[in-house]
Amino acid sequence: MFALSMGLASASLSRELRLIGEVDIDSVKVESRTRFESWTKLFNKQYTNAEVDAAYDTWKSNDAFIQEYNTKGYSATVGHNEFSDMSWDDFSKVYTGLKDSDKYLRRSKNVNHALSSQSVKDAAPSSIDWTTKNAVTPVKNQGQCGSCWAFSTTGSTEGAYAIASGKLVSLSEQQLVSCDHNGDQGCNGGLMDNAFAWIGTNGGICKESDYPYQGVTGTCKTGCSPAVTVTGHHDVPVKDEDALAAAVAIGPVSVAIEADKSAFQFYKSGVFDNAGCGTTLDHGVLAVGYGTLSGKDYWKVKNSWGATWGLNGYILMAKGTTAKPINMCGISQSASYPTGAKAATPGPSPGPSPGPSPGPSPGPSPGPSPGPSPGPSPANQTHYGDPFDGPCLSDEVNITITGVAGSVCSPKCTLGVFCAKDVPTGVTAKPQCALQSSSGGAKYCALICSPSTDEASLRAGDAACGAKASCKAISGTGLCTYDE
Numbered sequence: 001m002f003a004l005s006m007g008l009a010s011a012s013l014s015r016e017l018r019l020i021g022e023v024d025i026d027s028v029k030v031e032s033r034t035r036f037e038s039w040t041k042l043f044n045k046q047y048t049n050a051e052v053d054a055a056y057d058t059w060k061s062n063d064a065f066i067q068e069y070n071t072k073g074y075s076a077t078v079g080h081n082e083f084s085d086m087s088w089d090d091f092s093k094v095y096t097g098l099k100d101s102d103k104y105l106r107r108s109k110n111v112n113h114a115l116s117s118q119s120v121k122d123a124a125p126s127s128i129d130w131t132t133k134n135a136v137t138p139v140k141n142q143g144q145c146g147s148c149w150a151f152s153t154t155g156s157t158e159g160a161y162a163i164a165s166g167k168l169v170s171l172s173e174q175q176l177v178s179c180d181h182n183g184d185q186g187c188n189g190g191l192m193d194n195a196f197a198w199i200g201t202n203g204g205i206c207k208e209s210d211y212p213y214q215g216v217t218g219t220c221k222t223g224c225s226p227a228v229t230v231t232g233h234h235d236v237p238v239k240d241e242d243a244l245a246a247a248v249a250i251g252p253v254s255v256a257i258e259a260d261k262s263a264f265q266f267y268k269s270g271v272f273d274n275a276g277c278g279t280t281l282d283h284g285v286l287a288v289g290y291g292t293l294s295g296k297d298y299w300k301v302k303n304s305w306g307a308t309w310g311l312n313g314y315i316l317m318a319k320g321t322t323a324k325p326i327n328m329c330g331i332s333q334s335a336s337y338p339t340g341a342k343a344a345t346p347g348p349s350p351g352p353s354p355g356p357s358p359g360p361s362p363g364p365s366p367g368p369s370p371g372p373s374p375g376p377s378p379a380n381q382t383h384y385g386d387p388f389d390g391p392c393l394s395d396e397v398n399i400t401i402t403g404v405a406g407s408v409c410s411p412k413c414t415l416g417v418f419c420a421k422d423v424p425t426g427v428t429a430k431p432q433c434a435l436q437s438s439s440g441g442a443k444y445c446a447l448i449c450s451p452s453t454d455e456a457s458l459r460a461g462d463a464a465c466g467a468k469a470s471c472k473a474i475s476g477t478g479l480c481t482y483d484e
Helices: 032-042 050-070 087-095 103-105 117-125 148-165 173-179 192-201 242-251 456-462
Strands: 075-077 234-235 253-257 265-270 284-293 298-303 316-320 333-339 360-362 396-401 406-410 431-434 442-449 467-476 477-482
Touching: 032 050, 050 075, 117 242, 148 173, 148 192, 148 253, 148 284, 148 333, 173 192, 173 234, 173 253, 192 333, 234 284, 242 253, 242 284, 242 333, 396 442, 396 477, 406 442, 406 467, 442 456, 442 467, 456 477
Parallel strands: 265 316
Antiparallel strands: 075 265, 234 333, 253 284, 253 333, 284 298, 298 316, 360 396, 396 406, 406 477, 431 442, 442 477, 467 477
């Protein structure tokens, strides 16, 4: 046993010491060979004597790119990752995989033009992140197989099913890679729209646990039971970033991008905004949200290169609008998402979706109604007004809700998701697509005043409903109605 004497070494001889493998592999203050050796330990790289010099040369070349890029003041930074011993040419041959993108862009598609309507765009939230809403599985790794299209397909299908059922299920990319021959080519690439169609005609797709990923095209195996299926898919209007935002507000969206740039290969943090990123689509990924970071709008995108790449497997890409498009790396050129996601085999009915779901019925009329209907009264010049004060707006119905006292003017949900945002003066309750007719048809919006139904929360929610309405309890949630 020994002790170190304190205060005997001069300050000029002090050193910053770190454990081996904990060197900052991006810091130019550390000698490159030392950083390379630390990098090999960090990513468990093993080379023969004949391989190590070539690997180091490639690593140094990528290091030079990283150091130069980070001096240019971009809104994103780059850094070393497990791919630092690969040139971009070698990397792109095995880590992308979107095929026939030009042919895809020219072919007839199932475009949902409603996403371009101004009312839908206006109703989309200012930000959303499906990773915080139990609709996105952990980041996966396609390995050295051009199967990005399969991971993008399962990602949007997993999200659609989670949102519809409340159950997040990891689905099998390997089944798509080995069995989907609907124009797709396994590890040699494919297209997400083709894969959506295959899932529907196949009667569904199996769970990942029942058909695990192997990273090779392989031979199609039978025996697993499909867990989730879809009825179809919608394509997002091309180069309309507001329409893409509206689609992402519905759920995670499969998107195609050009990823064949070293800045993308080594992305580390920040909002990726690189004018050099082209629009020759070669990689399928998943848009899981959008927001703003340090005043810069972004798309949040899930990749399939493992959690050690980028921001724990994600990248933030610069986001534009329809009026001021950016279309970073072609992200708004080929976006699509599945429709009608549901359990592929009969089973227990899914639990209730968040929020109330009883069906609305016609509410009381405010008074005699012979003759032509008058226009909206001063009391009802916004949505969600008091039907006892005057007629609802032309796109609303006067409803009562099963088990709830009072009534309210309620607009239909647009695309089954979006709600008009304008509310009466003094109301702070949030519009939400929360009601559905008892026959399972149209969906309607309501003002949600409380996330819980204990008495204290409901009484606090009264203020959110404004001076004339009150917060009523239903299905674990509070919503605003007016009493006569």
